[in-house]
Amino acid sequence: MGTSSHGNRFYHHDADTQLVSKRISTVTNSNELRVSITAQRGNFSLDIDHTFPSQSVTAVIGPNGAGKTTLLESVAGLLPTARGVIARGDTELLNTSSKRRVFVPPHVRRTALLRQKPQLFPHMTIGSNIAFGPESQGCDKNTVTKIVQHWAERLDLTDFLTRYPSQLSGGQQQRASLARALASRPETLLLDEPTTALDVNAATLFRRIVKEQIIDVLVTTILVTHTVEDVIGLADHVLVVDHGKVAHCGRTAQVLEEPRSTFVADFAGVNYLHGTASDDSINVDGIALHSSTSTAYGDALTAFPPTAVTLLPSTDYISPSQWTSRIVSIDARLFGFAIEVEQPRGLYAYVDLPYFHQYGFAVGDSVSLSVDPKVVRIYPR
Numbered sequence: 001m002g003t004s005s006h007g008n009r010f011y012h013h014d015a016d017t018q019l020v021s022k023r024i025s026t027v028t029n030s031n032e033l034r035v036s037i038t039a040q041r042g043n044f045s046l047d048i049d050h051t052f053p054s055q056s057v058t059a060v061i062g063p064n065g066a067g068k069t070t071l072l073e074s075v076a077g078l079l080p081t082a083r084g085v086i087a088r089g090d091t092e093l094l095n096t097s098s099k100r101r102v103f104v105p106p107h108v109r110r111t112a113l114l115r116q117k118p119q120l121f122p123h124m125t126i127g128s129n130i131a132f133g134p135e136s137q138g139c140d141k142n143t144v145t146k147i148v149q150h151w152a153e154r155l156d157l158t159d160f161l162t163r164y165p166s167q168l169s170g171g172q173q174q175r176a177s178l179a180r181a182l183a184s185r186p187e188t189l190l191l192d193e194p195t196t197a198l199d200v201n202a203a204t205l206f207r208r209i210v211k212e213q214i215i216d217v218l219v220t221t222i223l224v225t226h227t228v229e230d231v232i233g234l235a236d237h238v239l240v241v242d243h244g245k246v247a248h249c250g251r252t253a254q255v256l257e258e259p260r261s262t263f264v265a266d267f268a269g270v271n272y273l274h275g276t277a278s279d280d281s282i283n284v285d286g287i288a289l290h291s292s293t294s295t296a297y298g299d300a301l302t303a304f305p306p307t308a309v310t311l312l313p314s315t316d317y318i319s320p321s322q323w324t325s326r327i328v329s330i331d332a333r334l335f336g337f338a339i340e341v342e343q344p345r346g347l348y349a350y351v352d353l354p355y356f357h358q359y360g361f362a363v364g365d366s367v368s369l370s371v372d373p374k375v376v377r378i379y380p381r
């Protein structure tokens, strides 16, 4: 009997020994994914050198056209222009840099790609869709039935097995797509904006299911998303891609709480300012912002959520930790308003609805401000 490199899987079956590619059947201790490639798409060039940690979820974020989907398609083996090395553990999936060229075809890469729109086979029932992977891998009928039942139960699809994709909602179809992907026992799971087309409830459910299933099957996952909830809810690591290159990477909290670009700051919804740090504060545009955890001196960045900013109608008395400024814009937000002030330039305060109406803030008003030092991050530029 073959055994999976995922020790806690519920089934072991002969398909492991029947894989089309001998290379793919190599069992490794780690399924970390090393991607060192260039890929061309018209005038666009992707140039990525990054290792995706084993058995964890890495979110890939970046502006439109940055190359995120191009990266996923390269890893999936769907982009013929990809050059370089892609290796999972010690198993090469692509190597164009040595004489011994390696190109493992997409269907034997043990890599599943889930796109924004569910891509189920329309002429096949949900059960047959889920069965497709294990059947193509040579599993016997009994095993296929077990696998289908297993994933249908786990993804809440048991009532839909005899239905066709067109008879399911978008959220149900996306769950079925995930079931089909996981049933083929991928070692790398590629999710391309999987919640974008789903409503809030379906997206929340899908996120929860992905989290539970991924933890359980220990698949190394790359998640392309424009949704901060996806990143916070699912990802351990974040890779920021811009203009086809890695702009920044790190653990999720660190990348989002200490952004290094306006794109990431806007994505995380935090204030992001540049200044000069000394001791426990940073001077930004003539204003000293204090931090309980500052680690920087000199040229530095600071980030903090707009909810950490307290904004009061201007009074005669200003304490040493406050400063005065003027309101330059007011934008409606969920349950409140984002209020931009003149100084420091680009700083936003979040004010909830009752508070906003209590003081009737308006553009041009003079206000006094302070920031909670406990949540202010100051870090080297």
Ligand SMILES: Nc1ncnc2c1ncn2[C@@H]1O[C@H](COP(=O)(O)OP(=O)(O)OP(=O)(O)O)[C@@H](O)[C@H]1O
Pocket: 041, 042, 043, 044, 062, 063, 064, 065, 066, 067, 068, 069, 070, 071
């Ligand atoms: N089939 C194609 N032919 C030529 N150029 C393409 C093709 N597909 C994508 N591109 C270009 O490749 C670049 C990267 O596209 P890609 O879809 O990877 O970006 P992305 O980061 O996923 O964007 P988005 O966030 O909008 O989905 C873009 O400039 C795009 O115009």
